[in-house]
Amino acid sequence: MRDVLLKYGNKLKPAIPFAGLILLAVVYLFVTDFHPTPFHLTTIINQVAVMAVLSTGAVFIFALGSFDISLGVAMGVSVCVGILAYNAGAGVVGMLFVCLAVGIGVSLVNSVLSSVFRLPVFIMTMAMLTVLTAVLQILIGGKSSLLVPSGIQAPIKAFDNLWVRLLFVGVYFAICLVLFNYTKIGRRNKLVGGSPIVAAQTGVSIAKQTIITFLISGTGVGLAAFLMLTRAQAVSVDTGASTGMDVMMAIVFGGMPLSGGAHSKIAAGIVGSLSIVLVSQILTMLGVSPGLSQVYKAVLFLAVVFVASLSYREKMLSRAIMF
């Protein structure tokens, strides 16, 4: 009986995050009396777009068995430099390239330094989080926020629509899907996440793989910054401050194993982002205060991690010997 449960349990496991998402969608419909307005849906897509792009890129890092906690603040710096470039006359396309360059640049610094100094990626990004927070404050210049002057906002606002967001998320996700599932990059990421020692003894350069991974993730940071900029046309010292943790939560909600490796899934970013935004929306509509909402999300996160770690322990201990 236990074997049958395990067998079917293992087959069904990949579907659990999707089932959770459907359940959340049903609950969301319930709290909106089954009449969600276009405003509701637009709000959800607006919120999901930025997080989905960041999370999808972060899946590559998670698959390596690591995490970049500075992702959110890197996006904040990218938004800030993008605004400065636009205000200096770079135009919208120029601003997009600046956002991408900053996102990729920060990721390159993270990955190269962690490779050169052989520091764990997570530790490197912790340090980078502090540095980038300071950089953001310096760039904003002692004020609480930096704005695109209202007189020149129109060209940016032209990109502030649902279809642009869906296009950006769709194209980035499609590229990541191909890279993760159908190229050596994704295969090797899972290999390193499974065991860096085995990967190294199978000819994989951990340093090279880390740098490629951060390039992909950095592109996501730049795109997310652009999407955020088109929506808000402003940046504050707090922009992206909690986004790193939100991304981590989203990826775990999306069914990503904590240790990375073979079970990593590229869809975890989008599924998890949708789930976490739906949770936030449901709590808001139920009248839960923002502070308490964070607590509920944290409890839910712990519950998901607990269930995921149970499954991990099962795998570590199971040994259905087959001679």
Add this chain to the structure above:
Amino acid sequence: MIVQESGVITGISIAENIALGEINQFGKYGFLRKKQVVDKAREVLATIGVTDIDPSLPAASIDLQDRKIIEIAKVWAKSPELFIVDETTTAVSQRGRSILYDLMKQQSAAGKSVIFISHDIDEVMEVCDRLTVLRDGNIVKSLPRSEFSLDIIKQLMIGRELQGDYYRSDYDGSYPDEVVLSVKDLHGFGLTGVTFDLHKGEILGIGGMSHCGMHPLGKMLFGILQPQNGSVKATDGSQIKDVATAMKRALGYVSKDRDSEALIPLAPIRDNIVSAGIDLIAKGGLFVFPTTEKAFSKKQVDDFQIKCSSDLQFINQLSGGNKQKVVFGKWIGAQSKVMILDCPTRGIDIGVKQAMYQLMYKLKQEGVAIIMISEELAELIGMSDRLLIMKNGKISKEFARSADLSESQIIDYMV
């Protein structure tokens, strides 16, 4: 119970490993009295006859074989009523084996029990009072010591009579002159001036005591460890400086430490097999398609008759023998022309061992050069065209394949 795989926590000291589970008795006011932990560990090690391991050192600072001795000490310190030893002897040196056999005898003499799980028929026949043979998860038969017979046990283990020769039957020992790997004056990691050539289609055995330097040598040949001096050159004269270069020159390496260095336990068989040959199946050097991957993996699973529900089954659910087949499949799938095998038959049953020996001979006939590093003299004598014996980081003697070669002739050059 002493487990088959590594049961030592490397991030803490040897003494703390030995005290695991009973660490609270060394606490006072919430603080750990480290000196007492170390003293107790030293005392425990002494009771099993080990005085040359400093228990205050980190567990990571000692090699795998000594770590196994630490596990033995840890279990023995608890004075178990039932002493369970799972495949431990394959992971320890001759000294470790002696210690373990002695403890098992002490346990038995004290009227307590031992369950000894092993694939090594000789040692089972040597130390056990009763033998229960399992196959495919079922008990096949239990035999009292008086009924122990090598042939009967082999037959019970594999479910049929062993067909053909166990080792190769010829004493030809010839191979082409073409040198495929040239090793010159290697120094570092305990090696002091190791020089030899490996030829196409040659099985070159390398034997010695566990600490003689042969295991680091295997890693150095594959570019995992970098020598202080000397060189390893492939057939085209290029120097093997790292694993990527070694793989480009069609070298493959089967690590002694299968579960930590050769396979990813929490990944499917397919991922593990494809990992070394991914460049062969990548379209345009980048794209990997699941259908190609599946076909690549299936060929190895079929060729090696790996027992699994599918190639998506996780490695940690396989037996030692099937795991080793996956490792071989990984490197043979990658079309390796030089195979460096470090203890290739460690912890696998006699049927799989025979299959591995037959495979090695087949590879030799196909022109693959093999370096077989082993602590089992019988298999070195049985399989090698040429045998290098190492002692204190040097090659102490070279033997050619011969029907007259015996273990006693070799041992003098090992110790």
